[in-house]
Amino acid sequence: MKTFFEIVHKEKTARTGRIFTPHGSFETPAFMPVGTNATVKAMTPEEVKETGAEIILNNAYHLYLRPGRELVKKMGGLHKFMHWDGPILTDSGGFQVYSLAPLRKIDPDGVTFRSHLDGAEHRFTPESVMQLENDLGADIIMCFDECTPYPVTPEYAAQSVDMTTRWAERCLQTHKNENQALFGIVQGGIYPDLREISANDLVALGFPGYAVGGLMVGEEKENTWDICKTVCDILPENAPHYLMGVGTPEDFLNGIACGIDMFDCVVPTRLARNSHFLTWNGRVSVKQAQYREEERPPDEQCPCYCCRNYTLAYIRHLFLAGEILASRLATIHNLTFFQQFMKRCRDEIAKGTFFEFSQNFMTHMKI
Amino acid sequence: MKTFFEIVHKEKTARTGRIFTPHGSFETPAFMPVGTNATVKAMTPEEVKETGAEIILNNAYHLYLRPGRELVKKMGGLHKFMHWDGPILTDSGGFQVYSLAPLRKIDPDGVTFRSHLDGAEHRFTPESVMQLENDLGADIIMCFDECTPYPVTPEYAAQSVDMTTRWAERCLQTHKNENQALFGIVQGGIYPDLREISANDLVALGFPGYAVGGLMVGEEKENTWDICKTVCDILPENAPHYLMGVGTPEDFLNGIACGIDMFDCVVPTRLARNSHFLTWNGRVSVKQAQYREEERPPDEQCPCYCCRNYTLAYIRHLFLAGEILASRLATIHNLTFFQQFMKRCRDEIAKGTFFEFSQNFMTHMKI
Numbered sequence: 001m002k003t004f005f006e007i008v009h010k011e012k013t014a015r016t017g018r019i020f021t022p023h024g025s026f027e028t029p030a031f032m033p034v035g036t037n038a039t040v041k042a043m044t045p046e047e048v049k050e051t052g053a054e055i056i057l058n059n060a061y062h063l064y065l066r067p068g069r070e071l072v073k074k075m076g077g078l079h080k081f082m083h084w085d086g087p088i089l090t091d092s093g094g095f096q097v098y099s100l101a102p103l104r105k106i107d108p109d110g111v112t113f114r115s116h117l118d119g120a121e122h123r124f125t126p127e128s129v130m131q132l133e134n135d136l137g138a139d140i141i142m143c144f145d146e147c148t149p150y151p152v153t154p155e156y157a158a159q160s161v162d163m164t165t166r167w168a169e170r171c172l173q174t175h176k177n178e179n180q181a182l183f184g185i186v187q188g189g190i191y192p193d194l195r196e197i198s199a200n201d202l203v204a205l206g207f208p209g210y211a212v213g214g215l216m217v218g219e220e221k222e223n224t225w226d227i228c229k230t231v232c233d234i235l236p237e238n239a240p241h242y243l244m245g246v247g248t249p250e251d252f253l254n255g256i257a258c259g260i261d262m263f264d265c266v267v268p269t270r271l272a273r274n275s276h277f278l279t280w281n282g283r284v285s286v287k288q289a290q291y292r293e294e295e296r297p298p299d300e301q302c303p304c305y306c307c308r309n310y311t312l313a314y315i316r317h318l319f320l321a322g323e324i325l326a327s328r329l330a331t332i333h334n335l336t337f338f339q340q341f342m343k344r345c346r347d348e349i350a351k352g353t354f355f356e357f358s359q360n361f362m363t364h365m366k367i
Numbered sequence: 368m369k370t371f372f373e374i375v376h377k378e379k380t381a382r383t384g385r386i387f388t389p390h391g392s393f394e395t396p397a398f399m400p401v402g403t404n405a406t407v408k409a410m411t412p413e414e415v416k417e418t419g420a421e422i423i424l425n426n427a428y429h430l431y432l433r434p435g436r437e438l439v440k441k442m443g444g445l446h447k448f449m450h451w452d453g454p455i456l457t458d459s460g461g462f463q464v465y466s467l468a469p470l471r472k473i474d475p476d477g478v479t480f481r482s483h484l485d486g487a488e489h490r491f492t493p494e495s496v497m498q499l500e501n502d503l504g505a506d507i508i509m510c511f512d513e514c515t516p517y518p519v520t521p522e523y524a525a526q527s528v529d530m531t532t533r534w535a536e537r538c539l540q541t542h543k544n545e546n547q548a549l550f551g552i553v554q555g556g557i558y559p560d561l562r563e564i565s566a567n568d569l570v571a572l573g574f575p576g577y578a579v580g581g582l583m584v585g586e587e588k589e590n591t592w593d594i595c596k597t598v599c600d601i602l603p604e605n606a607p608h609y610l611m612g613v614g615t616p617e618d619f620l621n622g623i624a625c626g627i628d629m630f631d632c633v634v635p636t637r638l639a640r641n642s643h644f645l646t647w648n649g650r651v652s653v654k655q656a657q658y659r660e661e662e663r664p665p666d667e668q669c670p671c672y673c674c675r676n677y678t679l680a681y682i683r684h685l686f687l688a689g690e691i692l693a694s695r696l697a698t699i700h701n702l703t704f705f706q707q708f709m710k711r712c713r714d715e716i717a718k719g720t721f722f723e724f725s726q727n728f729m730t731h732m733k734i
Contacts, residue, residue, distance in 0.1 A: 037684070037685070037688040037690055038681070038684065039685060039688075039690050039692045041690065041691060041692075042691040042692065043692070044672075044692065044695070066684065066687065066688060067659075067680070067683075067684040067687075071659070071660060071680065071684075074660060075660075075662065075678060075680055075681065081678075081680075081681055082681065083676045083677060083681075292434075292438070293438060293441060293442075295442065305411075309450045310450060311442060311448075313434070313438065313442055313448075314405070314442065314448055314449065314450075316434075317404070317405065317433065317434040317438075318404070318406060320433065320434075321404040321406075321433060323404055323406050323408065324408060324409040324691055324694060324695070325406045325408075325409065325410070325411065327691060328411070328691070328695075
């Protein structure tokens with residue numbers, strides 16, 4: 001059997017490693033830029049690669065609605081469709097369906113929901129989502145789960161964990177494509193006992209990788225990391241651990257300390273389009289008047305195309321004029337910064353100084 | 368004295384040549400992409416260069432209002448500000464002021480107008496526009512002129528030609544920067560006698576290059592080319608002839624036949640953002656249902672990044688999803704097509720087959 005995940009360095013619970021897929025391998029801890037509609041907003045795939053990203057995430061729910069799984073399949077799958085030849089992960093739509101709260105109805109067999117685009121009724125079941133993710137053709141795919149809101153009663157959360165496990169089992173039974181690694185998703189809200197049940201149940205089913213879902217949905221950050229740690233301690237060490245929908249550099253440090261290997265988040269791309277640059281020296285909100293005549297780039301140490309070639313004064317002008325290039329430059333920078341940050345974390349783990357670096361960063365930096 | 372313009376090939380009235388500027392030379396006939404706000408919309412300068420463009424146009428009026436001439440000057444001029452190291456031409460704002468009709472008042476000394484951005488009152492005179500264009504620092508700058516509307520009475524047009532000549536004289540007297548070539552602008556509406564007066568007066572003043580302004584403002588196309596020919600026949604052969612704000616491939620053929628060497632237009636970039644691709648086989652409006660499953664690119668013969676890597680089905684999806692990459696890909700393609708078209712014209716002139724090519728194109732193609 002081919003190796004899917006190998007651990008390279010360890011420092012206490014933090015680790016670096018490599019995940020192998022049919023479209024190449026990627027180093028962990030990894031940050032995956034989000035390409036909701038089969039495009040990382042404002043970027044070409046070549047530019048995404050130049051930021052250092054080795055894997056991207058696409059949203060199964062969005063692609064199901066538009067352009068539809070059949071079209072993507074007909075066009076040769078996501079890689080060919082969007083001209084990205086590296087690894088792709090698709091989420092299962094569980095989180096998007098959760099976000100549609102007033103528009104969806106959950107039953108033990110699946111979820112009936114209305115499209116956020118046109119209100120048309122659709123239905124997802126574990127089986128239909130496996131079909132969807134198989135047609136999209138990503139390298140890593142996610143089980144269909146229920147992402148519970150915060151707050152949620154322990155009774156509801158317990159029932160939901162039970163259902164998510166049964167759905168995971170159905171996903172596993174349906175999934176036949178050996179080119180796709182299917183990950184289980186641990187749920188259970190902020191209840192450690194439910195998280196333990198969920199994690200143990202999924203581990204018993206046996207997946208090549210596991211995700212921690214249902215966090216960062218409004219709970220206290222303290223709860224987030226307690227739960228994350230609880231789950232990672234149960235998950236097999238030799239499988240990758242993916243913390244879904246997270247986050248900021250500070251979150252990465254906390255997650256990596258728990259034993260997380262993969263992250264994804266819209267933060268860098270969304271903040272970019274709203275004119276915010278994330279740097280080692282903090283956040284630069286370029287529309288501020290203080291940058292009107294600033295001849296320096298967003299970050300003088302940054303190796304990205306934006307920082308090498310443009311002044312804050314020019315970028316500010318582009319944002320005020322509503323120019324597309326503004327979003328492009330900011331996205332290039334933010335994604336590069338996130339990749340640089342992740343690389344720094346990997347390097348620190350390799351040196352055995354990650355926890356020191358982390359403490360130092362959190363004491364002195366606020367991004 | 369350094370050569371500014373050299374003619375390389377001639378076929379009847381059509382010619383190819385080269386214009387030399389402090390930021391490099393460019394081949395003529397040339398198409399200049401428009402970078403209104405010191406950015407060719409949706410593109411990086413490197414991408415603009417990759418389309419084959421050797422010179423771009425920036426709008427003095429827009430840059431005067433935002434970010435302002437003082438900021439651009441402080442940032443080292445337009446080239447440095449926008450990270451474009453090739454030749455730049457700035458228009459004088461005459462056309463923009465003309466477009467502001469209800470917001471402006473013309474007097475013999477200059478124009479008082481209100482900003483389209485915030486309604487604030489401003490004033491342009493030939494002297495202030497020379498200061499503006501000098502501060503912006505383009506390689507080729509334009510005289511401040513009055514662009515008369517269509518229709519216009521011969522009385523008004525005659526008066527306006529007279530004023531435009533006097534303004535041209537004032538521009539010439541004010542302009543001292545040897546790194547900038549100042550072009551005169553011929554006006555006179557659709558009246559051949561007024562065009563003759565205007566052209567002769569400007570030639571008597573003596574400029575390194577001349578533009579034909581005030582065309583394509585609503586007049587019959589037949590008038591456009593009659594006037595264009597009338598003016599080109601008067602202008603010195605050894606100076607470049609620039610037809611402002613034009614146009615489409617068909618317009619290029621007509622203009623080149625008159626002896627035009629330079630063109631600029633927002634058509635390729637604006638149509639691109641509205642999902643229209645211009646190709647040798649006609650216009651491809653990618654949102655149409657017929658392209659839903661189209662695996663071919665917009666133009667299989669096109670060497671651009673878009674056509675090399677993307678299907679119409681994917682590009683259509685991007686436009687329907689409102690993704691920035693859609694505008695980017697279409698802009699890359701359209702600008703490449705315009706540059707390829709211009710290169711083809713130059714090649715045909717070199718071979719002495721331009722008029723044949725032109726007739727053939729106009730008979731068989733409609734773009």
